[in-house]
Amino acid sequence: MENPDRVPIRKRGTVILLVTIVILSGAFIFIVVPRAFIGTDLTERVAVIDSGMDESSILSSRIVAQKSFINESYGYASDDPSVTDSRPNGKNHGTHVASIIAQEAPHAAIINAKVISPDDIATTQGLIAAIEWSIEQNCTIINLSLGGTADVASNLRETIQRAFHRGVSIIAAVGNGGLNGVSGSSVETPAVYPEVIGVAALNENNEPFSFSGRGPSYGRSLKPDISAKGFYTSGPTTLFGTSFAAPIVSAGVARMIRYCREKNWDWTTGMIKSALMMGARYSPYEYWEVGAGVIDIDSALRFLDSSQKDGNLPLIAWTVPTISPFNFERWFVNTSTRITIPLFSSTNTSFALSIQGDVKPWVDIPSLFHIDQAGEIELDVEVVAGEKIEGVTGRMILDSQGYMQIRSNIRFDVSVPFARVAFDTSHSSWMIDSIFGQFRTFYEKVTSIGIAVEEIRIGDSIALANLNQYDAIFVLDPCSWQFQESNHVLKPVDSIRYTDFEIEAYREYWSQGGSIMLVAGYNQSFDIEGANELYSVFNFGLNYDQIPGVTFFTNGIPSTKEITDIQNHPVTERVESFDYNGCSISMSGTAIALAWATVREVDENGNVQEIVRPILAAGESGGSRIIVSGSNFFLDNYALNGYYHSDQNSKIMLQSVFWLIGLI
Numbered sequence: 033m034e035n036p037d038r039v040p041i042r043k044r045g046t047v048i049l050l051v052t053i054v055i056l057s058g059a060f061i062f063i064v065v066p067r068a069f070i071g072t073d074l075t076e077r078v079a080v081i082d083s084g085m086d087e088s089s090i091l092s093s094r095i096v097a098q099k100s101f102i103n104e105s106y107g108y109a110s111d112d113p114s115v116t117d118s119r120p121n122g123k124n125h126g127t128h129v130a131s132i133i134a135q136e137a138p139h140a141a142i143i144n145a146k147v148i149s150p151d152d153i154a155t156t157q158g159l160i161a162a163i164e165w166s167i168e169q170n171c172t173i174i175n176l177s178l179g180g181t182a183d184v185a186s187n188l189r190e191t192i193q194r195a196f197h198r199g200v201s202i203i204a205a206v207g208n209g210g211l212n213g214v215s216g217s218s219v220e221t222p223a224v225y226p227e228v229i230g231v232a233a234l235n236e237n238n239e240p241f242s243f244s245g246r247g248p249s250y251g252r253s254l255k256p257d258i259s260a261k262g263f264y265t266s267g268p269t270t271l272f273g274t275s276f277a278a279p280i281v282s283a284g285v286a287r288m289i290r291y292c293r294e295k296n297w298d299w300t301t302g303m304i305k306s307a308l309m310m311g312a313r314y315s316p317y318e319y320w321e322v323g324a325g326v327i328d329i330d331s332a333l334r335f336l337d338s339s340q341k342d343g344n345l346p347l348i349a350w351t352v353p354t355i356s357p358f359n360f361e362r363w364f365v366n367t368s369t370r371i372t373i374p375l376f377s378s379t380n381t382s383f384a385l386s387i388q389g390d391v392k393p394w395v396d397i398p399s400l401f402h403i404d405q406a407g408e409i410e411l412d413v414e415v416v417a418g419e420k421i422e423g424v425t426g427r428m429i430l431d432s433q434g435y436m437q438i439r440s441n442i443r444f445d446v447s448v449p450f451a452r453v454a455f456d457t458s459h460s461s462w463m464i465d466s467i468f469g470q471f472r473t474f475y476e477k478v479t480s481i482g483i484a485v486e487e488i489r490i491g492d493s494i495a496l497a498n499l500n501q502y503d504a505i506f507v508l509d510p511c512s513w514q515f516q517e518s519n520h521v522l523k524p525v526d527s528i529r530y531t532d533f534e535i536e537a538y539r540e541y542w543s544q545g546g547s548i549m550l551v552a553g554y555n556q557s558f559d560i561e562g563a564n565e566l567y568s569v570f571n572f573g574l575n576y577d578q579i580p581g582v583t584f585f586t587n588g589i590p591s592t593k594e595i596t597d598i599q600n601h602p603v604t605e606r607v608e609s610f611d612y613n614g615c616s617i618s619m620s621g622t623a624i625a626l627a628w629a630t631v632r633e634v635d636e637n638g639n640v641q642e643i644v645r646p647i648l649a650a651g652e653s654g655g656s657r658i659i660v661s662g663s664n665f666f667l668d669n670y671a672l673n674g675y676y677h678s679d680q681n682s683k684i685m686l687q688s689v690f691w692l693i694g695l696i
Contacts (some may be wrong), residue, residue, distance in 0.1 A: 088131065179222070203282045223256070311333070365446045365449075415446045454486050494534040603688050623660075630644050647661065
């Protein structure tokens, strides 16, 4: 299984933990619920780890513990011992989140853990401390209407896991960076973790909001988990965001736990998540958009009623009911596809796995899988055939003692590719560097014309015998930095460099006629020295400069420089411009420059000089071809969906592919 601790999520920016809400109009007015609606039997404790909260008529009798973690010892710029709402960006975020839980679950007590400062920042240290304190306060549920990308190191993941295995259900908003799917993988931390119930946002018609974070995450891990309405009306104001979907699920989980108490049943976090997802109402949207479906607590309770019991514990297990390609995927014969299947259960148990139907000869799956309430099964699909096959069907069967049998239907078609290429993301530290992340549109456009794409995710796959399967290999964002949070600043701490063995494998692949495209990220995001260990084998290098000199962000989308100084070549033919954000390149030997940009540098005398340097180059040697760039910005989702300056990015991308595989 891919290790999410090793691969932090990355966005272009320097936010620590960002809470995003969208305000439609009007002023904030708290909804007042008559006291008759407020239960006095507060059996469940829900920790709201947020911006603090102001006591309103609905919250005043519900808050049972409060503490602020905005302290310099946790990495904040200053101390704020108050527990009232810090009003990040002028909005009563935590108060609204807590109010939703109080309204939806009248029996729930509220624990107020304040971690978000007025400038919309929460540190990872503060979040970890708040989670641990909430556990000490005997909470059964933690609501995290926040998310971030800065530090998903093992200490945060381990804290989440400890809470999960101590019986605390953690519900988190998946984030508001979905951009209608254009962003690719946009589920944020901590919602991305398997132990967390990640919640997407729906409108009044149960359609996913365009802003709601989408999956799948790195390695095709399925997220979100479930969906709920993502808006909250308070007086004349309506607020939108996954922040307001998460507390609806938290309140629903509180109802489920109370129901178990009333029935004198035991419960576990795995049981709660299994029943919640099993009870979800059908949605016509794909799993990577809405998860298992629309939250339906009444249905979840019916599954608890009808489940088999181990003493007083309902035994429920859940996995996806259908295994098939996503709507942006295309599967091919003689090409391996790895499918990550989530599995949740009430207990620590083992499942016997089997495959039935036409698909059986082509699916590799473990015969036995052990799970401690939450896990992911990896299933490899490879149809060995010489022609396309439509309507391949079958099912995956899971059996465990005491549990009802689980069945997941499998259905897919496979086509015959006319070429095979690989995306090597194995030496990137960022979750978004994948065919499901920022290169999803790149993958989709290439596969739509009949070229099979496989992803190289681990360095162990970089051996000559494996590389020789491909007509071309795209090395994407090599040696990107792993960042660590320190005093509100993200600092590079490590990168995944290519080993001598891996570099030699690429050199031999090239010398034997293979084609390669080397594509770096923007300058500050990757280890240039490490990347140059690979680039130099092919007589190229990345320079320590930046194009453009300053990067601005608008709604999370970075600025680029539109490149127009372009040399005619099959890769650039009829390309008038393309977008760029990265560094220039150096080159020697027979390679030719295809595009240039002006770089401003300060010399030793303090004078500003303008230097024209190549930023895109190509070379040939025998049957081998290579393209080198210091930027991936003309290949990412934003570029290929028209969010930057140029409308020519798709053209240069496709012509690069065609030239590398020898079509032009």
